[in-house]
Amino acid sequence: MITANGASGDLRPGGDGKPTLSAQAARVYFDVNFDDCDATKALCNTVIFTGSWDTTKVTVDLINRWNRWTLFCPGYLDTRGDPEIWYGVAVSQHTAKDDLASDVDRWMGCLQDFNEFVAAPEDFLKRNASEGAAPPPPSPAPTTH
Secondary structure (H helix, E strand, O other): OOHHHOEEEEEEEOOOOOEEEEEEEOOEEEEEEEEEEOOOOOOEEEEEEEEEOOOOOOOHHHHHHHHHHOOOOOEEEOOOOOEEEEEEEEOOOOOOHHHHHHHHHHHHHHHHHHHHHHHOHHHHHHHHHOOOOOOOOOOOOOOOO
């Protein structure tokens, strides 16, 4: 499903033995981690998509504004101050292929949006605010004398 969306990837065991897909869509790299797996690591109940960008120009305020704008892919700053997003999906042997395809489509949209956000945060938020989606920057707190 990842490759059907124009991405490529390499599935391998992670450091903890759980399967991990290291993937790339255009110039954006991301990982798909599988968690809550059975003993053989073949059936996992949780899929977690994660993406990380190597930049420190996104502030906590900007990430908070992103999080007020997005519904599915919250962001945070890692310990180095780099922006990251994630998207978790609960799956089972009964999860329909179309449902998972919708989740992958949603993730790919999140990647594209977050990549645009990271490249020019204020521009992204302003552009989307004009569409009624993103909140305006917070007003400065009043000062008392």
